[in-house]
Amino acid sequence: MTFKQHQDASGFTLPFEAITAAHDRIRERIIETPLLESAALNALVGARVLVKAESLQKTGSFKFRGACNRALQLAPHERSGGIVAWSSGNHALAISAVCAELGVPATILMPLDAPRAKVDGAKSYGAEVRLYDRQTEDREALGREIADRTNAVIVPPYDDPEIMAGQGTVGLELLAQAREAGLKPDAVLASASGGGLIAGVATAVRTTLPDAQVFAVEPEGFDDHARSLAAGARVRNEPGAQSICDSLHVPTPGELTFSVNHRLLTGGLTVSDTEVRRAMRVAFETLKLVAEPGGAAPLAALLAGKLDVSGKTVVTVLSGGNVDADMFQSAFS
């Protein structure tokens, strides 16, 4: 697949065929996560709620799909140098695991204050983890320096067409699973950090069902997609915001992702930490799923009535389950 048509990021669109090609490429290596439904959850929301349980994906989040799609396209001469990536979380785990599967070296830049479990997780797959100081070091410059020295390929977490195409396979799968159940989604919700997941999902959904609505969900204080969509241009979050949704702490939408998202998304929804904790509890009780805060945000929006879905069929992507026990238990206190 070539994406060279557009020189200018603002003209970028993700071809639907890039997603179907990604699916053909990765399907043997990913888990087809189930589309779950609970009568009790339906009653709470007043709609048919289908939950795409992507927390059950390898490495505990959808990020494995994009990482896998990108890594499988390394040229033969690129494989010995491997991949460099920076992330404090799910992208790090996904790149580490994919590289381990493919026998390719991985170097991950993680902040000194990254959760111990995530650092250990990346190391457990055999990745080389380089810790850096958020205050004094520039991770992108460090990453480029390492890539130049080791002849490695930099794989960004979202602003990359093949990453978006890989994440878009979540959309392909949920559409096929809904169709098999005889259902046609009226709306689809997924959380947005850099916007790669929602860009891929929106492309799959709106190509197949042009009338379906697609919403990005974000925590309060990190509502850059909601405000950027309303403004028609990328805006930044104010510094200093706090949220338990650690996987959604990105200052502004990606360039390529926003080019896709501003055309395809219906809008953005915003949720509080309290609403997210309730959604984590409801996912435990009604679906028997472990949701990380960022993964529970779309369900939180539904439960909090941020969208009128009364009597409709709505799909919510539960995108990750990488949460430590203390944070998980905070949903019950």
Add this chain to the structure above:
Amino acid sequence: MTFKQHQDASGFTLPFEAITAAHDRIRERIIETPLLESAALNALVGARVLVKAESLQKTGSFKFRGACNRALQLAPHERSGGIVAWSSGNHALAISAVCAELGVPATILMPLDAPRAKVDGAKSYGAEVRLYDRQTEDREALGREIADRTNAVIVPPYDDPEIMAGQGTVGLELLAQAREAGLKPDAVLASASGGGLIAGVATAVRTTLPDAQVFAVEPEGFDDHARSLAAGARVRNEPGAQSICDSLHVPTPGELTFSVNHRLLTGGLTVSDTEVRRAMRVAFETLKLVAEPGGAAPLAALLAGKLDVSGKTVVTVLSGGNVDADMFQSAFS
């Protein structure tokens, strides 16, 4: 399907075709639960561990399969009378939900001290719940009296060929999923209460892979299958035993189930509450699954090294996720 060949329970075998027929009957109504694998879990056990996540089934346990298979075979004249069942847990939820789907009345006998969440769960599906006193009332006599009066069919939790056949579809699915992943299980583990799940699974597995080993897993104090298999005849548990595995508190194996199990099972394994709590924690951390204690017992046996599976491929059925928040959190303390 007719099961009339054997007048004597001890001669009963479950035909493989009863399981494939059950699968054809129920497949549109059940969730094909995923077969999950985690690199971290594999490292902990030292084997390839495939986890059949039946906690994600409708109503949170495998019981929905058997209930569905039985209820779909009600004769037209039986539908108005509906179903009577007794259970303090997962069978109650499954019968209630299936009857709600099929528009058939359900009456569930539950003990006065049943968990509130399970009583409320059964009621939420529209079942009529009749509470009884464990000390002074005989639930089977009560159930028969209600069935006679209302013209209802009694559906037992395990000692019924169609219930066993329904539970056996767990085995059919896991075999197909393993085959699709290019894997051949050396051993399969599932928990045993009355023995319906393990009887169905063993029939599916040993018919397809005669050399595979199949083990029943039970909590300490409720190891009636392990001891009955060793003795070659059904024995009872000593009264007064305690275990956090509330779904596995049955005094002795079923008659029909034991007739199947004593021919097909390799043996029984026993786990402590501490080992079960560790398995619940590991399922949370590595698989992002909510496991109830009884559902985590087979994983507990693997993690505690109760079986030498070094370098082998082993499937463990995680059979339910109906656990309240307090009990779940006890796995982390």
